[in-house]
Amino acid sequence: MNKFLTSGRITKWLVSGPPFLYLTMFFLLPSIIILVASFRYPGDYGGLAPLFGGEAGRETGLTLETYKFFFSDFIYTQIFIKSFGVAMASTVICLLMAYPLALLIAHSPKKHRDFMVLLVILPFASNFLIRVYAWMIILGPQSAVSLAVNHVLGVFGVAPVPLLFSPFAVLVGMVYVHLPFMVLPLYTNLEKHDPVLLDAAQDLGANAWYRFWKVTWPLSLPGVYSGSALVFIPVLGMFAIPDILGGTGDILIGNLIKDQFLGTRDWPFGSTLSIMLTIAVLLLAGITVLISRRGVENV
Amino acid sequence: MALLEIRNVTRRFGDLIAVDNVSIDIEAGEFFTLLGPSGCGKTTLLRMIAGFDLPDGGQILLDGKDLVGTPPEKRPIHTVFQSYALFPHMTVSGNISFPLRMAGKSADEITVRVKEALEQVHLSDKGGSFPHELSGGQKQRVALARGLVNRPRLLMLDEPLGALDAKLREEMQIELITLQREVGVTFVFVTHSQAEALALSHRIAVMNAGRIEQVDVPSKIYSFPVNRFVADFIGRINMLHAEVLETRPDYLRITIPEMGEVRAPAKSGTAPGQKGFLALRPEQVRIAAKIEEVAGENHFPGKVRDLLYVGDVTTYIVDLNSGARIEALLPNSAPGRGKFFETGDRVEVAWSKDTGLFLNE
Numbered sequence: 001m002n003k004f005l006t007s008g009r010i011t012k013w014l015v016s017g018p019p020f021l022y023l024t025m026f027f028l029l030p031s032i033i034i035l036v037a038s039f040r041y042p043g044d045y046g047g048l049a050p051l052f053g054g055e056a057g058r059e060t061g062l063t064l065e066t067y068k069f070f071f072s073d074f075i076y077t078q079i080f081i082k083s084f085g086v087a088m089a090s091t092v093i094c095l096l097m098a099y100p101l102a103l104l105i106a107h108s109p110k111k112h113r114d115f116m117v118l119l120v121i122l123p124f125a126s127n128f129l130i131r132v133y134a135w136m137i138i139l140g141p142q143s144a145v146s147l148a149v150n151h152v153l154g155v156f157g158v159a160p161v162p163l164l165f166s167p168f169a170v171l172v173g174m175v176y177v178h179l180p181f182m183v184l185p186l187y188t189n190l191e192k193h194d195p196v197l198l199d200a201a202q203d204l205g206a207n208a209w210y211r212f213w214k215v216t217w218p219l220s221l222p223g224v225y226s227g228s229a230l231v232f233i234p235v236l237g238m239f240a241i242p243d244i245l246g247g248t249g250d251i252l253i254g255n256l257i258k259d260q261f262l263g264t265r266d267w268p269f270g271s272t273l274s275i276m277l278t279i280a281v282l283l284l285a286g287i288t289v290l291i292s293r294r295g296v297e298n299v
Numbered sequence: 300m301a302l303l304e305i306r307n308v309t310r311r312f313g314d315l316i317a318v319d320n321v322s323i324d325i326e327a328g329e330f331f332t333l334l335g336p337s338g339c340g341k342t343t344l345l346r347m348i349a350g351f352d353l354p355d356g357g358q359i360l361l362d363g364k365d366l367v368g369t370p371p372e373k374r375p376i377h378t379v380f381q382s383y384a385l386f387p388h389m390t391v392s393g394n395i396s397f398p399l400r401m402a403g404k405s406a407d408e409i410t411v412r413v414k415e416a417l418e419q420v421h422l423s424d425k426g427g428s429f430p431h432e433l434s435g436g437q438k439q440r441v442a443l444a445r446g447l448v449n450r451p452r453l454l455m456l457d458e459p460l461g462a463l464d465a466k467l468r469e470e471m472q473i474e475l476i477t478l479q480r481e482v483g484v485t486f487v488f489v490t491h492s493q494a495e496a497l498a499l500s501h502r503i504a505v506m507n508a509g510r511i512e513q514v515d516v517p518s519k520i521y522s523f524p525v526n527r528f529v530a531d532f533i534g535r536i537n538m539l540h541a542e543v544l545e546t547r548p549d550y551l552r553i554t555i556p557e558m559g560e561v562r563a564p565a566k567s568g569t570a571p572g573q574k575g576f577l578a579l580r581p582e583q584v585r586i587a588a589k590i591e592e593v594a595g596e597n598h599f600p601g602k603v604r605d606l607l608y609v610g611d612v613t614t615y616i617v618d619l620n621s622g623a624r625i626e627a628l629l630p631n632s633a634p635g636r637g638k639f640f641e642t643g644d645r646v647e648v649a650w651s652k653d654t655g656l657f658l659n660e
Contacts, residue, residue: 200384202371203349204445205401214397218388 038271046265066272102186165247173241181230189223308357319509335506385430398449557622562652581628
């Protein structure tokens, strides 16, 4: 074995080892624990029943009970569908708001761009919960926003509506918190586009509409996909925003899972919900990849 | 009426005058070249013809109609960009069909025209490939096909061969000439390479510092440059300081420092005492170990100082005994020639009084 090759291999392990170990310990292993837990029985006072032995007459070992339970009551599927709906809506709204902003930054003079990106990520400098609580005040019944909205609705003869503790407030919070995650990948992508391509498109007869849809948009799809993933997946698992801004009927999967672990203390069912969520997300990701591949071939 | 009329067009960027009162007529079916060093304004002129920039003064007319209010996408003028600007997310066919789709052609027509265009540039088997899978020459041909497929009135080519290596560039030059003759579309070719301009064009406009120096056919540009800039920019040339001694009906008597009295072809508008240059192409200067002196011929002995061997010809740089320096070119295939001259060889150079050109200062 060549000495340099050997030392190269050692370097590779030294560099990739720690992150590899970290992910194994804190991602792979917990995932397996959750997977196994979803097939176990709950313990008497929360936690899990023992896997082996245990007292006579007690349920031990593995079971499909929790999965049966998940599918026996349509309410859980409903919450899943609703959560996916909220995640989808947040993603689409984020995309609609982030795209023009990312385009604006990408087309700005180079010396201003870094500053504009800094402005986009500036909200991260203050605490997430504080920012969400701020929306309670903004959307509260006595806030200027609420009063203005209800005044306008009143003109059209619509009874006053509460903005806070509603699906609307949840959506507002979700979009607000996740917008930068859509802007950044979009900007990174758009900034790399060669401007001569737009000149060429225009030269060959494309007006502004076609220049966008035939050149800018298809070339930005990788940015759209990664931005969408960065918004969609966190929104799907988010429980703090529905907790703070949503009403009693606005619980999402995240709240459901949290309740299983911290409220009902039914760990196996909480694990089952997590696993179902993971499966659903992976399915969706798979479908997206398939669609995007076909999209590229058809252009 | 010319196809494209550029009338007194001026374009300023702040204090810089990029294009300075330029007027050119380009005829239908012409292969017209804008030649000049980088920064001479040729690309600015090109962008104004395409519509990406507007003149500060003057007019650009296509078929007699002012283009000022017509945006680039509405002008029947297409461009082949220096970097080709192929759409990376579209196949070769997708790229070529783009202008047809923008023009709203029917699917059937698009299929037929794309197929024709692919055949024209010898890429029939590459329709399904993506640009990143193509070589430089192939990309170039796709860009050409894309520019021509919707039959523009004018195709502009912005240094299109610059990115290719020498061998490929020569092949593409021949392909360009053939293609232009086949499709009959007027080409406006922008380049800084005088060799390319001479090889390809029907007519050349030499540009310098925003101004047109000379517009003419390649042979005239080469043999009868109107001023020092054109003479210097096109090909190698001996540029010797000179002063007119006497004007005769059939020749000029001029004097050149460190060379003495020389005869040059007559030129109207010259007067004794006028200062300027004698412009003499190296291939107009004969070089041999011994040249018989002929009356009226300019004849000087000297010594080879340096030589540039490029295969087919050799350029000899000769120090004359009188002190001046002159370049002479000799084909390496000269019959019966035993050997090349080497550095230090004693030689004689001579040129006829009917060759060379006196240029005003």
